[in-house]
Amino acid sequence: MPLEEHPQKSQQELIDAINQVMPFGKYQGRRLLELPEPYLVWFHKEGFPKNKLGRQLALIYEVKLNGLEGMLKPLLKAKQAK
Template sequence: MDQQELIDAVNQIMPFGKYQGRPLLKLPEPYLVWFKSKGFPESKLGRQLALIYEVKLNGLESMLMPLLQEENR
């Protein structure tokens, strides 16, 4: 994974569901845990969700907050 992939994942907007319109980094951890239990989609979005799940699981969310683009804060 390169730096741009991480920045893209942090700023990706959730395109559907209860949290539609939120950056993936701001999704609640229980929602990501639910996705993990059901299986992440087989797509770029699924890979990004899995990455953000790992970020939150390891307590790295606050470290990545500065990567959020201004319109996503």
């Protein structure tokens, strides 16, 4: 079933994506919503990974492309101390 039929699932997936921490690379340790747009554009051109992280990166790319980043910043969870 499309995610539109499950708005709570879509909302939770969005919250999970914006709070997901980048596990590798130059921006390792940053949450996906905090990644610079040019980095996401590069992924878009090269191809997102074929996994959950890739789907989350693609979602954040769309968020930034559509200027919705500011609206979603309040959903960022406080970083947990290690």
